[in-house]
Amino acid sequence: RKEVEQDPGPFNVPEGATVAFNCTYSNSASQSFFWYRQDCRKEPKLLMSVYSSGNEDGRFTAQLNRASQYISLLIRDSKLSDSATYLCVVNGSSSASKIIFGSGTRLSIRP
């Protein structure tokens, strides 16, 4: 089993729609969780951290479910500019590899 698993997509949704991604992680001792966004031919950049209480940033809401070991990202009122790959990131268990990336979920917003 992969340490961090995501649905690769692609998700193809119309502009204005609400879309949600889930990500599961295997290490119950993980402490830090993030969603990163990666545009085509660019480096990943932090979208938002995920806290136990959940957090919201504008149209984006992230949730953490420790019992079921998954995190989610909800995008409301999606824009064309939201088209990207969204990477689920979890801190790992080995001292040499603290951060583990999911394979990413591709999102494409159509007009």
Place this chain on the structure above:
Amino acid sequence: SAVISQKPSRDICQRGTSLTIQCQVDSQVTMMFWYRQQPGQSLTLIATANQGSEATYESGFVIDKFPISRPNLTFSTLTVSNMSPEDSSIYLCSVEGSGWDTEAFFGQGTRLTVV
């Protein structure tokens, strides 16, 4: 936060040659990380570069193929040696922030094509 300058941004190399990628960070960091991202894939950690000691390589990656230097706390290089077309990929360096909320910061990436 950290700002990382990575170069070259892209290169096309001949089979059998080597390419050295450089990353310069605007602050001192203990560990720097080197990742590979093959087309359509996520990031795979190659190695962790510690200043003053040998790099720690992940399974499937060896020092002879990917030698790493870490001469000080703000700089690191990754060399891709004896390249083959299978090495065509994006290579990224990364550092982590301090504290429990360990956000990762990335260089701009090096897009390598081996012909």
